[in-house]
Amino acid sequence: MSRPLIRAASLMALSFAAPGLARADQFGVQVAGGVANSHDVHESKVDLGGVWDPQWSWWEIGGWHFAAVFEGHVAYWHSSKADVHDNVFEFGVTPVFRFIKSSGAIRPFVEAGVGVRLLSHPSISSHYTMSSAFQFADMVGVGASFGSRQQYAAGFRFQHLSNASIKEPNPGIDFEQLYVQYNF
Numbered sequence: 001m002s003r004p005l006i007r008a009a010s011l012m013a014l015s016f017a018a019p020g021l022a023r024a025d026q027f028g029v030q031v032a033g034g035v036a037n038s039h040d041v042h043e044s045k046v047d048l049g050g051v052w053d054p055q056w057s058w059w060e061i062g063g064w065h066f067a068a069v070f071e072g073h074v075a076y077w078h079s080s081k082a083d084v085h086d087n088v089f090e091f092g093v094t095p096v097f098r099f100i101k102s103s104g105a106i107r108p109f110v111e112a113g114v115g116v117r118l119l120s121h122p123s124i125s126s127h128y129t130m131s132s133a134f135q136f137a138d139m140v141g142v143g144a145s146f147g148s149r150q151q152y153a154a155g156f157r158f159q160h161l162s163n164a165s166i167k168e169p170n171p172g173i174d175f176e177q178l179y180v181q182y183n184f
Contacts, residue, residue, distance in 0.1 A: 026053040026183045028151075030071065034159070034177030040081070041128050045175055047075040047090075053183065060102065067098045071115070085121035090161075092117035092137055100145070108144045109155075115139075117161060131167040143179075153181040 030049035036042070050072045057065045075090040094115025101107040115137045122130040143155020157179065162172030 028183035032179035
């Protein structure tokens with residue numbers, strides 16, 4: 001291949017990539033509160049998250065598109081009915097995929113993600129144990145972003161934690177959560 005052709009192809013590739021490179025990543029913080037009322041375990045959960053939005057989007061469909069964000073979480077669970085560990089800490093990461101409205105002052109979205117979690121104590125009570133500290137965290141939710149720069153988001157999530165039968169018993173636990181997020 002000739003040098004002029006290589007240069008022309010390189011310049012063309014850069015011109016197509018430049019708009020994507022010009023967009024800056026967004027970082028944010030997320031605060032969530034939730035409850036789990038399954039298996040006679042009544043857990044309250046407070047979750048603090050860090051969010052990285054690399055501004056990836058694809059498949060524009062009728063004014064909506066797909067996007068990905070990545071979240072890191074530190075959470076605290078408390079149970080008034082636990083007789084072994086009434087306080088549990090949770091640490092983890094989750095890639096989240098959203099189908100979000102592309103424009104407007106309020107941009108609704110649906111979201112889903114599967115991540116991993118590490119629990120400080122897998123046994124919550126004498127009759128309820130998650131069996132292993134390592135857990136998978138499946139999540140589906142709805143929400144909306146808003147603000148002059150779309151810097152705010154709020155939503156509802158249903159989250160299921162389980163060890164995917166790596167170790168038995170594997171009862172899992174289901175949380176219903178409300179969250180707010182601010183992107184810098």
